Amino acid sequence: MNIQNNIEKKLLSHFDPAHLEVINESFMHNVPRGSETHFKVVLVTPKFTGERLINRHRAVNAVLKEELAEQIHALALHTYTHDEWHNLYGNSPDSPNCLGGMKHATS
Template identity: 75%
Template sequence: MHIQSVIEDKLSEHFSPEHLEVLNESHQHNVAAGSETHFKVVLVSPKFHGERLINRHRAVNKVLREELANHIHALALHTYTDSEWHGLYGETPDSPRCLGGERQAS
């Protein structure tokens, strides 16, 4: 299993996120092609309510301790409560309606 998938699975299971992005940024660094060593995580979870930023990061690091010890060289964390996330970015936009493969009349 890829490290990115492990990170996504563990964070999803532990934090029940409203929004989760795990981006492999290894290609931006001096590592071999296909590496999984540098990640950015955007995590929006109700579990962060009332928690200081340092405690949010500690909680994520605790969940990913195995990966941090053995695979991940760098981890950029962006952790938010749902109200912080919506205040900064608003609602996550809906996907456009699917036309079901039908051709639109000209």
């Protein structure tokens, strides 16, 4: 399992997020091609409600303690409650309903 997938798995399991992005930004730094050392995490979860930013970051760092000690050089955290996320970025639009119905369904 690569580091990015491991981060995603741990954060999904611990925070049950409404939205999660784990982006490998290592290519932006002076590291060998294919490195997994620099990450950006966008995490939206109700578990952050009422928590100060420092406590949110501490919670993420605690979950990723092993990776931070051994593999990750830099971790940019963007942590939000659902309301904060919605106020900043709104909801993504719903996809339109299919107008073709079940054309490909077998009888």
